[in-house]
Amino acid sequence: MERVMNMDAVSDGRKYGLEDMVKVGCNDCAGCWDCCQGMEDTIVLDPLDIYRMTGGLKKTFAELLDVAFSLGMVDGLALPRLRVDGAGDRCVFLNAQGRCSIHAFRPGICRLFPLGRIYEEDSFWYFLQVHECKRKNKTKVRVRKWIDTPEPRRYESFVLAWHDFLKETRGLAEGPGGEEKRRGYALLLLRIFYEGPYDPERDFYEQFAERLSEAGEARRAL
Ligand code: SF4
Ligand code: SF4
Secondary structure: OOOOOOHHHHOOOOOEOOOOEEEEEOHHHOOOOHHHEOOOOOOEOOHHHHHHHHHHHOOOHHHHEOOOEEEEEEOOEEEEEEOEEOOOOEEOOEOOOOOEOOHHHOOHHHHHOOEEEEEOOOOEEEEEOOOOOOOOOOEEEEHHHHOOOOOHHHHHHHHHHHHHHHHHHHHHHHOOOHHHHHHHHHHHHHHHHHHOOOOOOOOHHHHHHHHHHHHHHHHHHO
C-alpha cells in the first residue's frame, strides 16, 4: 500500500539504490519472527508474488484464495493480501519453528523488509525503516543481495510499471463515471493480473507485459 510518510521519523534519511550497502543483516532472523505476525492483512500481493506462489505451491489462484490470500479492497481496487490467522495475526506460512515455509517463493514485500520503497517521478529508491527490526548489531548488506530477486533491473522495471498502472487505475476509479465504472476499474486488475493462470515455464516479465497491454486496452474500453 502506498502511504505518505514523514521520512525523518521513520528512516535514517538516506535513499538507497541496488548497489548501496545498508544495515539490515540480522543473522538470518535466527530465533525471531516478529515481521511475520501482528501485521494484520497489510501485505498486498503483486502479480509476481502470485506467479511465484502459484508456481511454488503448484496451485491455482482460485485454489489458494482464502487459504493463502484473502481478497479485499485496497484504496478502491480489489487486490489479494497475504492471509494471517489465529492469535497474534500470524502469517499462514509461518511454521511451528518460527520459519517461513515458503521462503524460496515468499512475496516481494517479505524480501524487502525492513526496507521500504520511495517513489519519485519515473523511479524509486529504497529506504531503511529504522524502527521495524529491533535486532542489535546488524551488519551491512548490499541492497541487490538483500532483496534476493534474480534480474533485479528487470524486477525494478516491473515494480515501477505496476506502481504506475495501479496509481492511474486508482485515479480513474475515483474519478467521475458513476458506480458501474468504478466497479469496472476496481475489478479489472484482479481479472487480468491475478485470476488468469501464469505459465510457470515462461518468463514472468514477458507475461506481465502482455497483461499490461491487455489491461490498458480493457481500461480504455470501460
Ligand atoms: S524483526 Fe528483524 S530479525 Fe526479526 S524477523 Fe524481522 S527482520 Fe528478522
Ligand atoms: S510469507 Fe514467509 S516471510 Fe512473509 S510474512 Fe509469511 S512467513 Fe513471513
